[in-house]
Amino acid sequence: MPSDLSSLVHWILFLPLGAAAISALFLRKQGTLAAWLSTGTAFAIAGLSLKLLSQDGIVTWHTELAKFGGISLGFGYLIDAHARLMLFVVSFVAAWIHLFSVGYMKEDAARGRFFAGLSIFMFSILGIVVADNLLMTFIFWELVGFSSYMLIAHYFDKDFAAAASKKAFITNRIGDLGFILGIAMCLSLYGTLDFVALKDHAAAAKTIPVAVGALLMCGFLGKSAQFPLHVWLTDAMAGPTPVSALIHAATMVAAGVYFMARVSFLLAPEVLSFIAISGAGMAALAGLCALAQTDIKKSLAYSTLAHLGIMGCAIGLGHPALALMHMAMHAFFKATLFLGAGSVIHGCHHEQDMLKMGGLLKKMPVTAATFIAATLSNCAVPFLAGWYSKDAIIEASFHDGKFAIFAFLALAALATCLYSGRMIRLVFLGEANSEDASHAHESPWTMTLPLVVLGLVFSVGGGFAAHVLIPASSLQPIEHALGEVSFHLAAPSTIVGLLSLVLGFFGALKFYGTVRGADALQALSPRTYHLLEHRWMDGVYRWYIDSVQRRLAEFIAFLDLLVINGFAVRWLGGGIPAVLGYLTGRTFHRGQTRGYALWIVLGSLFLAWFLLAR
């Protein structure tokens, strides 16, 4: 059976590449055609992935592209239970986001480029999912970075988009630097890059060097925007909203989590502890920062950072299956939230400031209903999708006795409810706070249908369906994950979750109703607000680029000009004859060809003598 399924994987992987090539080459001016081609492809892939999800067993396929000496450059597939789940989540969420984009990008002149970019992205992310070795993962890892760069730069004539795309690419490359070193180290230690073979080696070895995991983790830090490489994600919101939903919330940033789960056997305990602690800390901090954003997309971006922290934390705690499950659930509800935000932005004539919105519940009922449903899932209301995965992780930290992490995660849970309540209050309740918001209109069906499917069906019912309805064989990771922790009403995570829900969510609804057209926290305590709003790490990076990197570069360039080009060369080529004899008086400064020729001969004779006589 595995052999015939590999051709299915070929189709899944290469369909989007073909669509991208056709759009980029022939459909630049036919935006509508490109849009439907790309969307059709995405739905076809979703169908194929669903077919794959219903299968059992492991699919493998491998070919060697070339050899460098003894290094085999391999290309192949390894479809296990994790990969099947990830394939389904990615392709399914992506298909609906494609459909949403058809409506959202209707007015955009560069639709051909946009949809070609989306298809290239699909190709890249699916490559990471199916890859059977580290090198192939890295290839698609880089391609994902590139497609993200192109899509962030969609509005390239805006300075902020140009800067954000550059920042995202370079920050990712810093992570990739570590990733490359990790790959080289694996090759050096184990002589292979193949996941299956690596797993055998790791199982046979008593200890795994810390450096292997630490270096591979760098790739995860960059792609999944973990501290200290998280700075690019909030800027990446400069791209069109569907891009934020697909790439910078649901799939690409989750690819890092998927990768860590895939190589979890290579992570030493020290690495795991680091990921757990930094993930939990980041979850709490980013959740609080989300409170101090007025841009709806930025606020959601901080929320994504928080959830990525939670997923990282699950990996660090040694529960990769839980991390994957949260990745899946988060993909559903966060995609809905971003698409909802896109619908709101679209409806409010490209207004992104939440303080200028308000009262949209009546004007955009479908958007509002789905957004609120996804928000409740985000806040982990029991039996909604987010509850299954997030509470399981919080529970796991308590079970394992990691109380510091538990405390951070509890704070993160509270922060989630706070910013969610704030968002609902500011955007959907109360009165319209601007001209644009008072003239808001509901979006067309291409936009609301994906919201309904992703929001009402999956954000709400995803966990329940996975837990109760679907046979265990195809969803082993989730089944396994839920089997690891036991749920009961008196569990600490349930208590924390319900408390923060009541206090946070409803508190925020009330609190943010007190001031109109401004942020209540800012009115109450401007310093706290400023502290959360301010982007400290950005300052550090900017200082590095302006004061260190640029000055160093200019200094080195100056030295090169002065010392190497100016002094050493002239000295060797002309200086020695100049010192040696009078003939230079005539030849050195005139630029005559004969003079040059003379030194060349003298200089090279001298050089030859110098080198040979030693």
Next chain:
Amino acid sequence: MDTFPATLLQITVTAPILIGLVLIAGRSLPRSFASGFALGGFALPAVLAPWLLVLWSSESTTVAQFQSTGLWGFNFGLNGLSAPLLAMTAIVGLAAGIKALTQEVESRNTYLGLILFMLGGTLGVFGTNHIIGFYFFHEFALIPTFILTLFWGGEGRRPAAMQMAIYLTVGAMASLAGILIAIEASGMGFAQANFGDVAHGLQSANHIPAAVGALVLFGLGTLASLFPFHSWAAPGYSAAPTPVSMIHAGALKKFGLYGIILVGLSSLDITGGRLGDWFLWMAVANVVIVGFICIAQRDLKQLVSWSSVAHMGPIFIGIWVCGKSGKADGLDAAAFLMVAHGLSCAALFLLANAVRTRAGTYRLDALGGMASRAPILAALFIAATMASIGLPGFGNFWGEIGVFLSLRDQSLWLQAIIASSVVISAVYALRAVAATFFGPASESLEKRFASAPFGDLGWAERTAVGLLLLASMAIGFKPALVTKSTNEVTKLVTTYSQHNAKAPAKAVPAQPVKR
């Protein structure tokens, strides 16, 4: 009687030279005739050389093949390394030729003829197996390079051409001395001085002093812009006419690297002892110091020129690590990068010039927002930039990652320094893209557009760049196109290089868990 491929090879090398001769002699030939004739001279090798590569890859031997006695008595012949380089040169040559044909210059026939000379010489470098022939063809290509830069070049062409002439002549002479000593020591006469025979002969020769290796390494290194002998390169490329920069930086410069591999690495001990340490440090400087110099550039063509110097770093490192570790992977990767870099770098030179002809300047602070005026130019420029910084899908990726992986048994800090080029190159390359194409259109560009409206990239330039990028993607998707040809010869060179290290090289640090 020559074999069929040998005849093809002869035609590949001699056709451009003969057509160039006709064009230089017939200065008053009618324009359309000259154009068609010249196009034939550029296109013929671009058809034949890739064909030869395919023919070559289907044979599986290491020794030189397709041999024949050719022009000036030098034997023509290919080996596993030169076959892909020859194909790359021919493709770069066609792209450069298309560019040259669209240019409006004085004495057009002479200009085209000289470029054809340069191309023919460069093809000859890789189309001969004879060491002296290899050297001769390089000089043969350099002379038109100087003349073209001096008379048809851009800003600052006089000092740049002079500096280039001095550097390259000194470098070439130093390397010639080393090469001659090596040939002498191998016991071969000039007539049989083939790469393979010399390397083979040296296996049984007495110990050759490291100074000979130094002459070859630093002499040829100068030609390939090894730090600190690189000062000629950036001004030289920047001042030269675009087709000349394309052929020079893309293809002709690979002469130095090719020589370092086939004469230096295979016959002399250039990676052992103190010389080896120097080699390493210089190559590291190519990566890091020149990388930082790239970051400091404020001029698009200067940046492209400098980045072409910086990209030599990983190639040198690949050669070094091959000699050091005794494994062929680094050399395979270096050879791959040589081919891939030629394609991407030629594309960038062409596109940078296309920016200049539209915006009237190379200064990055005066550029900006060109993507909305010339979307195809922008798209191709981004593609070429991505190729040059090693995006998978283009050839450069395999070369770079191969070099990084070949360093796996070296110390971690060295690996980190070399691999940092992925960040450094992204910093300067994306800065150039953003400054040229993104953001709102700059004031000076708007003014320029109002006075001299410009359009997007024309069909000729699209074809030329498309050719280069397609070739790069071909080897990116199917790396075996190159490695099938190089694998065997790199293995052989590696074996030779280990024999040269008379004092046995320090053993590779013991690896834990190696099963």
